[in-house]
Amino acid sequence: MVLNIVFLSGIIFLVLIIDLPGIWKMPTKKRRKTLIAYSILLLLGFSLGLFLILDFAPVSLATLMAKILTLLVGIEG
Amino acid sequence: MIKDIKISAYQLMMLMMGFLFGSTAIINPASAAGQDAWLVFLLGWAEGFSLMWLYVTISLNYPGLTLVEILKATFGKYVGSILALLYIWYFIHLAAVVFRNFGEHMVITVYYNTPMVFMIGCFALLVSYCLRKGLEVTGRAAEMLMPYLIIILTVIFCILIPEYDVNRFLPFLEKGFASIAIDSLRVLTLPFGETVAFLMIFPMLNSAQKLKKASFLSVFTMGLIILGVILRDIMSLGPDMLMRSVFPPSLSSELTKGVQLDPLVAVNLLLGGWIKITVLLYGAVVGITQLLNLNDYRPFVLPVAMLCVAIAVWIYKDIFEMFDWARFFFPIYVTPMQIVIPVMILVITKLKQLLKNK
Numbered sequence: 031m032v033l034n035i036v037f038l039s040g041i042i043f044l045v046l047i048i049d050l051p052g053i054w055k056m057p058t059k060k061r062r063k064t065l066i067a068y069s070i071l072l073l074l075g076f077s078l079g080l081f082l083i084l085d086f087a088p089v090s091l092a093t094l095m096a097k098i099l100t101l102l103v104g105i106e107g
Numbered sequence: 108m109i110k111d112i113k114i115s116a117y118q119l120m121m122l123m124m125g126f127l128f129g130s131t132a133i134i135n136p137a138s139a140a141g142q143d144a145w146l147v148f149l150l151g152w153a154e155g156f157s158l159m160w161l162y163v164t165i166s167l168n169y170p171g172l173t174l175v176e177i178l179k180a181t182f183g184k185y186v187g188s189i190l191a192l193l194y195i196w197y198f199i200h201l202a203a204v205v206f207r208n209f210g211e212h213m214v215i216t217v218y219y220n221t222p223m224v225f226m227i228g229c230f231a232l233l234v235s236y237c238l239r240k241g242l243e244v245t246g247r248a249a250e251m252l253m254p255y256l257i258i259i260l261t262v263i264f265c266i267l268i269p270e271y272d273v274n275r276f277l278p279f280l281e282k283g284f285a286s287i288a289i290d291s292l293r294v295l296t297l298p299f300g301e302t303v304a305f306l307m308i309f310p311m312l313n314s315a316q317k318l319k320k321a322s323f324l325s326v327f328t329m330g331l332i333i334l335g336v337i338l339r340d341i342m343s344l345g346p347d348m349l350m351r352s353v354f355p356p357s358l359s360s361e362l363t364k365g366v367q368l369d370p371l372v373a374v375n376l377l378l379g380g381w382i383k384i385t386v387l388l389y390g391a392v393v394g395i396t397q398l399l400n401l402n403d404y405r406p407f408v409l410p411v412a413m414l415c416v417a418i419a420v421w422i423y424k425d426i427f428e429m430f431d432w433a434r435f436f437f438p439i440y441v442t443p444m445q446i447v448i449p450v451m452i453l454v455i456t457k458l459k460q461l462l463k464n465k
Contacts, residue, residue: 045409053406063399064406071395071410078417091200091422092432099436 034083042076114308116317118246121253123305123325124332125382127298128256130208131333132376133354136297139434140290141346142276145337147287151294152330158299159326161449163319166309168456174306174390175397181452190448191398197444198304198391199415202384206230206419209380211426216357217373227419230377234384235412238392239405242311245385256378259371260332263360264339270362271342296438298333299326300445301383307390353426388412 053064081087088094114122137144137151169177174194179187209230210223218226237245280287305322312318336356340349343359352358356375360368389404392411396404423429 041413045413049406049409052403056403060401064401064403067395067399068406068410071407071414075410075414075417078414078421082417082420087421090424090428091418092428092436093424095440096432096436099439103439 031083035080038076038079038083042072045072112242112311113313114243114246114311115313116321118243118250119305119308119312119318120321120325120328121249122246122308122382122386123302123322124329125249125253125256125379126302126305126386127325127329128332128375128379129298129301129383130205130376130380131298131336132372132379133208133212133356134433135337135340135349135355136294137290137337138340138349138352138355139293140282140287141350142278142341143280143282143287144341144346144349145276145334146280147290148294148330148334148337150287150291151299152326152334154291154295155299155326155330156323158295158446159302159322161453162303162306163309163322165449165452165456166306166318167315168453170315171310173310173393173397174303175394177306177452178448181455188398191394194444195391195394195398197441198387198394199411200418201301201304202387202391203415203418203422205380205384205387206415207422207429209376210419211429212354212357212376213373215426216354216369224416224420227416230381230384231412231416234381234388235408237381237385238388238408238412242308242385242389245382245389249382252378256375257332259375260336263368263371264335266363266366266368267339267343267359270359271339272345273342275341275345293434293438296441296445297433300441302326303445303449304386304390306449307393308386353430384415388415 049068053061053068056064078087135144137147140147165177169180172180175187175191178190178194181187182190206227210227213226214221214223237248309318312321340355340359343362344352344355348358349355354372357369357372360372388408388411392404392407395407395411396402423432
């Protein structure tokens, strides 16, 4: 588990190394917007990955969406 | 930056063909209909043409605009942006679904001891590289590689000829026509309705006059190829095995004695799946970029690909849930994005044009 977390953090670090120089060259206003969206996306990916490694992820997305669709449309799988 | 990208009509055609083939390399969308699967597909294919007409007409009404810009122009800034967000999620979700299909197939049929996340991760790396290099690169690669996909399918079709039994098409219309019509809607949503993602790519075509021809020709050609795959599966496996097997194309390719054709099916999935995921992720990252009024989509490629890999692992408990979801919930879930919203866009556009002329 620890190894998996280290591996996931390593990937995030690599992604940052690849992307940040390009983002830094952008004009200030666009850079700010890009950085916010970029951080949100990266954080989402990282936290979902972490939850999966720690076995904290609740139910599968399909089950979750099936429940919502059953509630909205009323069909049973 | 985004508008600078230009692809030729032939490249668009190859991209669309690869996209349509995508997961169909391993999943038969009409298999639930058994011996009538070919009829279900024929009907779904015909409906697919009308859906393609809808997407092409929308794009021709808004020359040079992508789906996100069309949504903003049609529904206004706020509602348009919310709908654009919905489409961005849809593209990311669909890409994760294709990643998972690929991972499940590889782990079940070829790489038994390899963790699925590793397979999906490697695939995501390839897709991200292509996207960062630009859509032209994927277009050129598709132009080069798609003929191999067609050759591979033809080879498998011909090698399996000794296994074919035409009696496996009988009894004809066993479940009645109503059941066929309902099942055809499943084929409409997978794979034809998924081409709504091309509304993000149509503006990149170097000559807009060829859009209609390229789109319809690719739907026609790939429809013909998928029909061939379905006929092959019915004739070689029979309706019972077709309905029960997890990956019918893989199973039918295993029928030949002395020749191992399964890796060819995996190559097909790799080609089709790669194009499909690239197009979907392109739609998602360009959507995010245009929603935020930015110029460069490349910084978003790696985070979105990473998010997709995480969603692909999380999305289903197991392969049974994957098929259950694809069969019961997928058509309902995708209908608003594939049919309802595009129809609304066209109706609103026509109404606006009418009011303007008065």
